[in-house]
Structures are given as C-alpha cells and as structure tokens.
Amino acid sequence: MKKILEVKDLHVSFNTHNGIVKAIRGVSFDLYKGETLAIVGESGSGKSVTTKVLMGILAKNEVIEKGEILFEGKDLTKISNKEITNIRGKEIAMIFQDPMTSLNPTMTVGYQIAESIMEHQKLSKSQAKEKAIELIQLVGINEPEKRYKQYPHQLSGGMRQRIVIAIALACNPKILIADEPTTALDVTIQAQILDLIKEIQNKIGLSIIFITHDLGVVANIADRVAIMYAGKIIEYGTSEEIFYHPQHPYTWGLLASVPDMANQQNELYAIPGTPPNMLYPPKGDAFALRSDYALKIDFEEEPPFFKVSDTHYAATWLLHEKAPKIQMPKVLKDRIEMMKKEVALNAC
Template identity: 70%
Template sequence: MDDSILDVRNLHVTFDTYGGKVQAVRGVNFSLKKGETLAIVGESGSGKSVTTKALMGLVAKPAGKIPKGEILFEDKDLAKLTEKQMQKIRGKDLSMIFQDPMTSLNPTMKIGKQIMEGLILHQNLSKTNAKKRALELLELVGIPDPVKRIDQYPHQFSGGMRQRVVIAIALACNPKILIADEPTTALDVTIQAQILELMKDIQEKMDTSIIFITHDLGVVANVADRVAVMYAGKIVEIGTVDDVFYNPKHPYTWGLLGSMPTVDSEEEKLIAIPGTPPDLIHPPKGDAFAARNEYIMQIDLEEEPPMFKVSDTHYAATWLLHEDAPDVNPPQAVKKRISDARRNKSSVEEVRD
C-alpha cells in the first residue's frame, strides 16, 4: 500500500515470566494510512496496549522481546532499532497519550516547562520560541487563559484539563503518528466526549494518523475510520467502522457489541461474554475464542481460522465464514444494538451538519 505511513507485519511479542513465556501478541498485521484513525478494540489482556508499546519501542526489556515481525515506518523497521535510535523517533515522529494524565505528568514541574521540554530537545527551539509554541498548543487543546495556566502545576488542573495538557505534550513536535492508549478511561462521560471531539478536531487540523486503543466499542463509532478487534494476542476482525459496527462477523465482536450500553439500553440487559480469555502461556490449539463461543464447531478446537475476506475492506478470522459453515446470525440483542447505533450515528451527524 503506497499511502500507508505504518505497516505492521506478523508481529509477535513475548514476555518471560516465572510461570513461563507469555505470548502476548501472536502474529498481528495491520497498516495505517496518512490522516487515518485506526481503533484497536478488545478486553484487558487482548494484546492491544502491548502492540502499541512495541511500536513505540517501550516493551519492557529484558523480559519483553519481539522474536518475530516487522514494524515498518518510513523505510525503517522499528522492531530492529536500538533504544538510542528509538529516542530520536519517539516524541518526534511517534507520540503517545497514556491512560492516566496524573502519572504522565511530573507533579513537581510547571506545565509550560513539561510542554517545552520536547520542543527544545526535538525541534531545537530557543526557550522563548518554545514558550510561544507551548502557549499555542495550550490554546489548541482548549485550555482557557493559557498565559496564566502555563506557570501552574498539574495539581492545579482538573482531570479533563490534565488530559488536555498530556495531548498538548504529545502534539508538541507535530508527530506523524499519535497513539492514544485509553485516553478517556479516567474521565467522566461529558469530559470524555469533549476529549474525543478535541482529538477529531486536531486530526483534521494537523493531518496526524491516530491509533486509538480502547476496550469500549461505543467510543469508537465517533472517532475511528477503521477498527481492528483484538482477542488473545491476535486481530480477529478488521474493517471500516461501518463494516465492524453494522455488519460484524466474528462472535467476539458480537459479544463486545452486546455488552455495550446504549442510550436506549436502560431496560435492556447487557450481554456479558461468558468465560475468560485463554492463558497465553499455553495458547489453545485451534480458535482461541472457541471456549467462549456459543456457535462452536468441531473445527474450532482443531484448527486456527484464517482471515476470511468479507469485502475489500473487511476481514474476520472465524470458521463461521467458511462456505461449509452453518448460517449463523448475531443474536437479536446485538442486532438491536446495531440498529440503535445506526440511529444514534445519523442523529449525531445531523447535529454536526
């Protein structure tokens, strides 16, 4: 793909633990286009955060290793770079927004200084110019009265405002790729919506490519162009937002949609996915989702499903897509969620227009 800014090919990440080798990421493939937002969705432990840490060169060594795979960015394989080489790229070309703004910010250092650090280091700006740029960034991320705020400390900001500061720091060097790891988890719903709106706005202004990590499919509908659903260290479904939301094919995606609260779901029961993800020290033979799949077939226990092509933009790894498989549709409750989501999306778009 010529317009890809990033290509991840057959990525494997393992961690040595006392219990054995955890196979956290097991052959992940995806690409990211310029100016695109790709959301990676899955439960805790599905491998989504480990995948992005691998992209940033932040897999904790010596326990963590990338035994196989390539991370291709601008003619470089990031998986092969040394820490020193990665330091030149990290923060400049690839930037990350972490989950909890309080742990990302230094409590003893003024906000302005924390934003200026990267500008002085990566952009060789003078202190005066770095301060000027820091004020512009605070304004860009919607912090009122930046001239006063630049000299304050993190504890003087609310949670939502701290997250805006973290975004300003991540944007300081105009990164080509911005990775947002559950950036709204610690925030209440109203602030969450503002931060998501802010990220969309920034992307339009700066044409940055974004990888958005979340366990909440509800968040994805309004921010992403494409969605990759991860389970047990693998991508099990990938497609455009409309593919994955309105025509989901993997039973795990159905489960995620079924467990997603909607505006209309107060009287409805949310569907929980039964069971727990498999132990990745001993990954199961066959389909890793088999033990939790109510549509399980014999082949699920024996062979791992390949990625079946649903359309040019949509792929899913489930034996239910095999031509010999029985015709199975999502449960009724999931179908209702899909139509609710459709309705909400069109009303959001009407409001925007």
Template identity: 70%
Template sequence: MENTILDVRNLQVTFDTYGGSVKAVRGLDFSLRKGETLAIVGESGSGKSVTTKALMGLIPKPAGKIPKGEILFEGRDLAKLSDKQMQKIRGKEISMIFQDPMTSLNPTMKIGKQIMEGLILHQKLSQSHAKTRAIELLELVGIPEPKSRINQYPHQFSGGMRQRVVIAIALACNPKILIADEPTTALDVTIQAQILELMKDIQKKMDTSIIFITHDLGVVANVADRVAVMYAGKIVEIGTVDDVFYNPKHPYTWGLLGSMPTVDNKEEKLIAIPGTPPDLIHPPQGDAFAVRNEYVMQIDLEEEPPLFKVSDSHYAATWLLHEDAPEVEPPAAVKERMKGITSNHTSVREDYHS
C-alpha cells in the same frame, strides 16, 4: 499502498515470567494510512496496550521481547532499532497519550516546562521560542488563559484540563502518528466528549494519523475510520466502522456489541460473553475463542482460522465464513443492540467526519 504510513507485519511480543513465556501478541498484521484513525478494541488482556508499547519501543527489557515481526514506519523497521535510535522517533514522529494524565505529568514541574522539553530536545528551539510554542499549543487544546497557566503545576488543573495538557505535549513536535491509549477512561462522560472532539479537530488541522486504543465501542463509533478487534493477542476482525457495526462477522465482535449499553434499552440486561480469555502461556490449539463461542465447530478446536475476506475493506478470522460452514447470524438480542448503538452514534460520527 502509497498513503500507508505504518505497516505492522506478523508482530509477536512475548514476556518471560516465572510461569513461562507469555505470548501477549501472536502474529499481528495491520496498516495505518495517513490522516486515518484506526481504533483497536478488545477486552483487558487482549494485547491492545502491548501492541502500542511495541510501536513506541517501550517493551520492558529483558523480560519483554519481539521475537518476530516488522513494524515498518515510512520504510524503517522500528522493531530493529536500538533504544537510542527510538529516542529520536519517540515524541517527535510518533507520540503517545496515556490513560491517566496524573501518571504522565511530573507533579513537581510546571506544565510549560514539560511541554517545552520536547520542543527543545527534538525541534532544537531556544527557550523563548519553545515557550511561545508551548503557549500556542495550550491555546490549541483549549486551555483558557494559556500565558498565565503555563506557569502552573498539574495539581492546579482539573482532570479534563490535565488530559488536554498531555495532548499538547504529545502534539508538540507535530508527530505523524498519535497513539491514544484509552485517553478518556479516567474522565467523566461530558469531558470525554470534549476530549474526543478536540482530538478529531486537531487531526483535521494537522493531518495526523491516530491509533485509538479503547474498550468503549461508543467511542469507536464516534471517532474511528476503521476498527480492529483484538482477542488473545490477534486481530479477529478488521474493517471500516460501518463494516464492524452494521455487518459484524466474528462471534467475539457480536459479544462485544451485545455487552454495550445503549440509551434505547435502559431496562434490558447486558449480554455477557461467557468464560474468560485463554492462558497465553499455553495458547490453545485452533481458534482461541472456541471455548467461549456458542457456535463452536470441531474445526475450531483443531485449526486456527485465517482472516476470511468479507469485502475489500472487511476481514474476519472465523470458520463460520468458510463456504462449508453452516449459515449463522448474530443473535436477535445482539441485532437489536447493534441497531441501538449505530442509531445513537451515526449522526454524531457524521458531524465529526463532515
């Protein structure tokens, strides 16, 4: 597609350990369009963060490897670039916001200098011009009195303000893609909402494409255009927010939605997904979710399902979509929870996208 800025094809990432080779990402395919927000969701260990590290060229070597696959960014395959070549892209064209701002910021360096570093390195600005731009960025992300606060250290900022500083650093060089790896997890609910609103506002102003990594489906409903659900190193369902929230097809997606608390069901117990994710040193034959799937069929234990087409925008990797499979719908409890989640977030999402 003409407006595709990133195209990931059959991406595989492995890590050598004493116990064997961990297949952390096992043939990932997705694209990102200009100005779009793609959310990648899934349990811990599903491969979300490993995927983003691969995109940024941050897979630790020599243990980490990309044995197969392409990461096409504006026609260039990032998987084949050297560390030196990636340094010219990382921070300038693709930036990342990490989960905990205190591990992203240097506690011994004033925040102004930390913002200016990228501007001087990538944009070749002078010290004075970089300082002026750093003040503008602090103002853009909502830091009050930026002219004076530019000379302060990270410990002098609250958690929410530190995350705003991290966002300012990520935006310093006007990146084309912004990767946000669970950027609101360490923040309280009120601050989370402010940061999400800030990111959406900045995206409108700068037309930046965003990859949003999260386990919080409430966040997805508010900010994303499309959703990719990951399990055991693969995408098992992908579609628009409406596709995934109103018409989910994969039993794993049903489980994620069922485990999501809603305001309307205060006394209802959360629905847990039984079992644990598979050992990716020895990935199972067939569907990796089969042993946790109450609708498992014999073919799930023998063959891995392809991504079946539900609509032009919606695909899911489950044998339940095969024409010969029995007709199965989400459990009633999950349906009720889906209604609660979507009703709680639809009006908010419409505000963001208006």
C-alpha cells in the same frame, strides 16, 4: 492514501517465572496518512503491548520474537536505541490513559510542554514557551498564559488530559497513539476529548492509532477498526463494516456489551468466561470456549481470514462455505440499531 506504517507478522513474548507468555501472535496491520485506526479488545488481548513495541518501550523481559514494523522505510524492530529515541515523541507520540501518572506533579504544565519542544526542536526557552502557550490554546484550554504557570493538581481531569495531548503534539508527530485516553474521565469530558482529537487530526493531518476496550467509544472517531483477541487480530474492516456487519462472534459480544443509554431497563450483556491464559495458548480458535457458536473445527484448527469485502476480513470458521448459517443474536441487532440512531444524531 499513502501508507505511513506497516506491521507485519509481529510476535512478542514475555519471559516470566511461570514460563513464556505469548502476548502477540502474528499481528499485521497498516496505517495510512490522516486516518484513525482503532484497535479494540478486552484487557490482556495484546492492544497495549502492540503500541509499546511501536514506541520502543518494551521491558527487559518482553521480547520481539519475529516480525517487522516499517515506518518511513525503517524497520523499528532492528534500529538502535538512539534511533528509536529520536523517533519516539518526535515522529511517533503517545497519549496515556491516566493524565496524573503522565504529568510530573513538581513541574508546571507549561514547562512540561516546553521541555519536550526544547528537547526535540532545539528552540530557545522563550520560543518554546511561546509555542507551548499556542498548544495549550490549540487543545481548547482558556487563558493559556495563566494555565502555563499552573501545576497538574490545579487543573481538572479533563484539562490535564488536554495538557497530555498538547505534550504529545509538541513536536508535530506524524503518528499519534492514544492508549485508552478517555478511560479515567467521565462521559461528558470523554466526548469532549474525542471531539478534540478528531478536530486536531483534521487540522494537522495526523495518523492516529486509538487503543480501547470499548467499541462504543470509537463509533464516531475511527475510519477502520481492528478487533484483537488473545494476541491476534481476529477481524478488521471499515468502521461501518465492523459496527453494522460484524462477522466474528467475539465482535458480536463486544457490540452487544455496549450499554443502551436510551433504554436503561435492558440488562447489560457480558461475554461469558474469561480470556485464555497465554502461557498456554489454546489450540484452534482462541475464542471457542467462550462462544455459543463454536463449531467442532474451532477446537482443532485455527481459522484463516475469510474475505467479506475488499476491506473487511474475519478469522472465523462460520464464514466457511460449509459452515451452518447462524442468525445474529437479537441483543446484537438491537445494539446495532441503537448505535445507528446515535451516529445519525451526532452527525446532525
């Protein structure tokens, strides 16, 4: 597959009244044409900051300390504001998690789609309207001509999110960033939106970066998964490798936290403790204080990436040849078996 985006050793910090927050600490990943890469982690892990850098929408107190973001031969960290503005929306588009904050309540949803088309594609008002109606239909909304004239408050939450997707697709972007796009929706609508994103991707060959805190959400949508914790990617691999053969204790915790809908009597697992304060990044493995499997070296030295397969790597000392052999916890084994069954059912 053709590589469309390459992030290399990205470091981002926030200047605050209390000091410097090390939000992103050496993040690297690739995105290939037509694939979906899911970036998964708790709130504060650095997922959304990474995508803000890609979109060129950092706040004044947010600073790129070093690193490269290569898109079609250009380093997005070094181009002018004008150049990044031309790329944003047209080449790289984004869906935000709350459609009500993404849409202007004083404008019809159709005009909001058409406005983006006129801005980036320089089409006439009538041409833009025609394309906007086509996009409303593409995202699965019936009676598109009628919906074109309606305001956000006249649509359901699921329909509003479909309109946000239509706006993101208005300029035929090459990369779509979906930042927690289903968080504000109920489970049924959530599944519909995920199916819609996958369907549109197959139609037009989009590359997607999917941001979420919930591993269960990406089970049927992601080709590859990157697990983030404390500003770093700590494990990455194909979707199957991450779901069925996880290696990092943090990934174990995320998977064990996925609710078992088939057996609601089971107690919901939660990872103990809280993420570290990134004003004072911890020494060694940032997850060590929350891990039942931490070794002495985890508190002294940061683990490198260990190769599990050609596509699967994890930064945990448990993979060192001298580390003790740890059995995967039973709650995680149960969740993996549950997810395998769910994936098989969804494939039918």
